[in-house]
Structures are given as structure tokens and as C-alpha cells.
Amino acid sequence: MKLKLVTVDGKTYAEVQDGKPLYVHEDGKEVAFDAPNTVATISRLNGEAKSHREAKEAAEAKLKAFEGIEDGEAARKALETIKNIDEGKLIAAGKVEEIKAAAKKAAEEQVAAANKAHAEELATTRKERDTLQTQLYDEKIGGSFSRSKFIAEKVAVPADLLQAQFGRAFKVEEGRIVAYDPAGNKIFSRVKPGDVADFEEALEVLVDAYPHKDAILKGSGGGSGAKPGSGGAPEQKAAGNFGGSREERTAAIAARFPDLKTA
Template sequence: MPGKTTPMKLKLVEMNGVTYAEVQDGKPVYETDDGKTVAFDAPGTVATITRLNNEAKTHREAKEAAEGKLKAFEGLDATTARDALDKLSRIDAKKLVDAGDMDAAIQTALKPVQEQLAAAIKDKETLTSSLNREVIGNAFGRSKFASEKLTPAGVDLIRTLYADRIKVEDGKPIGYDQNGQKIYSKARPGEVADFDEIVESLVDSYAFKDHILKSTGHNGTGKQPGSDGTGSGRSMKTSEFQALAPKDRAAFMEKGGTLVD
């Protein structure tokens, strides 16, 4: 079985001497070795897949358009191209000129090729980065866990703080833990986690998650943070928090800052 998964077993209860599988809201409950319970929602999973398929048309069209542009760069290896550009930049132009008109003509011909190659590499990287941001941004926008459990600022914080832990592979977001291992599903052992499970896992690993979960409430003192954007136990409005630079958002939350709407 690929990856590392948390062992799970069906949670049982006994009533009148008869053992039954525990059911929560009509769903069988499974228990992990670390004491957490997971209610497996098979009908809900099917319904979610159907809903996401209906929502995916616009996003798929945008993705296909971006991929169509990227096809122009198929077979172009960025590392090899950069190495070639670096070597060309070290050529002593004076020696080419001294060697005669032919070498000078070659150097002149090489210059626009270098510029075009550099531009092609930059365009490819820009398109790839834009496509990845689109995929991850749409995933956050559709996430039921993010919309129901996290404050708007909390969503922004998790997306910024763990940007390097969510990667786009084969057109879909894949989560990685702090050890660089893929995050696998607890409800579907052996399969990579879906996006809601990825976000939940990242939130669980955040030391100050109580400050970004809706269920905790935010009753801050109403004082504004210092100009350095750090928390120091103070509070700020969500709109002000979103205006901070990513590093200042993280610093504010890690120092105990709270958000008020």
C-alpha cells in the first residue's frame, strides 16, 4: 500500500449483549490508533463528486487553455536552456571579432536566439505558476472544511503559511506533511487525501489553530497591533489582517494575535 496511513478499525458498541457497529448520522464510524473517529460518508462522497464535476467546467476550460499555451514549450528543459545561456554569456566577444567577420556574424546571429530562448523559458514558468495558483485557489474556494470551519483570515493564513506544502500534480492539488511525505486519506486508506482532508491536516498541525477556527469565537480586546504587524496578544479586524504581508500575518498569529470581525 503506497504511503503511510493511520490504522483504522470499525468502532463497535454493545447494547443488551449484542455488538453493533457505531453509526453517526447514518454513517459507520471508524476509529484510528490515535483515538480520533472518522464517520465514512459514502453517499455524501458520491454527492460531493457529482457537485464538483458540475462546478469544474469553467475551471477545466481555463486549465485546458493554459495547458494549450504550455504545449508550445514541450521538450524544453529549463535547466539545460539556462546552462546554454550561461555558457554563451561567457564567450569573449573580442575573440570572436578578432577571429574575423564570420565569427562576428555568428555572434550577432546568436544574440536574438539567446533573447528568444530566455523569453520562452520565462513564459513557460509564468504560465505554469499561474496555472498552479488557479488550481489551488479554486480548491480553497470549493473547500467545505475551509468555508465552514475557518475564518476568512484563517483560510488566507493557511494558504500562505503552507504554500509549499500544497503542490499541483497531474492537474490536482496534493498535500505534503512536514517530512515531505504525501498526506493520505483516513477515510479512504491507500488513497491520497482530498483537498478538505489536506486543509484539515494542515490546520491540525498549526500550533495556534484556535485563533483561526470559527468555533472558538474571537472576542479580542479591540486594541490595534503595533506597526510591525506582530500580534503580542492583541487583536485586529479581519480586513486589516488581510492587508498585511504574508510574513506579518504569520507573525501576528504565532504571537497570539486574535481576529475580530
């Protein structure tokens, strides 16, 4: 990334846009560098890292006192059982071993029952969580694809088919959409350095890196518009029903663009 320069009266200056210096990325795209926002982001991230480290150290210090105890609830109940045993009466009756065995059995039954209840509760909670996550994903990710300005203006295929190709790159984390590139790295914003890219910017990055992007972009050879060397004549429409049911649209796109995933 290089600073964009301009020469005036023999002197060289940095070119600015909205009071921000312009930088040129390796792919030729120009981005205004927001220095105050970048400094604020770095300061925020440093503060978060410090608080996370301190919280981790505090938690580890507290856990040292409970080393060797796997089931805290079972341990608590066992202590209550032992506390309620009247040792004097047991010794007098000569039934120490019998009561010990009974106490052990009672404790084991309590632990088994607690484990079973906990497992059932955990399974129910996970199921509810997965359902809510699916609903949240469908609303935030699916809705973003259907409302995308980038798709409406620059993409030649329906939004649901573009989601079938790139939807797996998006996740919902802490209530907001985060995109990942094919290598599993988060996609960060060029406009706001240090922050993750929003949906529109991330989708444009993914499509731009797609090897067969010419097959899905408008006017790029695979979508609507003129073919190179055709003198501006409109490209013939792809065979199939692009406006019918999902199954009809899927079949039409699969026939016209075999490299595009539709499942």
C-alpha cells in the same frame, strides 16, 4: 485504527454507517471504511505499476542500440555528409585529407549550431512552462483557499493569510491538487483509503497538526468566539484593520498572532 463495536442482546456487532463498517482512528475520529473502493484502488495501482514496469523495460531495450551516441541529430547529419562524399573523385584529385578536414569542420559547425538552437529553444520552453505552472498554481491553489468551506466556517483569519502559512504544502500534479505534510509525505484520505486527500480534507489535517492552531480557529481561543472561563462573553477583537487592504490585514494579523507566518 480499531473497528467500532456495539453490543445488542449480549451479542457484539460492528457498527455501520451507510452500509459501511465504522473504524475509530487513534485520534478518536470515526471513518466509514469503503471496502469496494479500497479494493478497486489497490487493483488500479497494481495495474499501473505493472504497465510502468513493462514500459520501462521496453524503453531500456531500445536504448541499448544507441549506447555511446550522445547527440542523435548530430550523428545523423554526420552520416549524411559522409554519404555525399564521392570517394573516387577525392582520391583522384589527391585531396583526401583536405576533404576529410572540411567534412569534419562542417559536421562540428552543424553540431554547434544545433546545440545552440536547442539550448535557446529549451530556455524558451522552460520559461513558458514556468509561467503556465505559476498561473495554474494561482488558479487551483489560490482559488481553493478563497472558496474553502472549511476556512469560511472554522477559521478566524483571512484566507490569503492562511494560504501564506499552508500554501506551500499544496502542489498541482497531473492536473489535480496534492497535499504534503511537513515531513514531505503525501496526505492520504481517511474517507477514501488509497486515494490522496482532497483540498478540504488535507487543509483540515494540516491545520489540526499546526502547533498554534488555537490562534487561527474560530472559538478556540485565538479567533472569534468566547474564551474558556469567560461565561460565554465574546472575545475582544484583535487590534488592527482585518477588512482593509492586504497590507493592513497582514499587519493586524502579525500583531495579534505573532506565530503565524504572513509572508
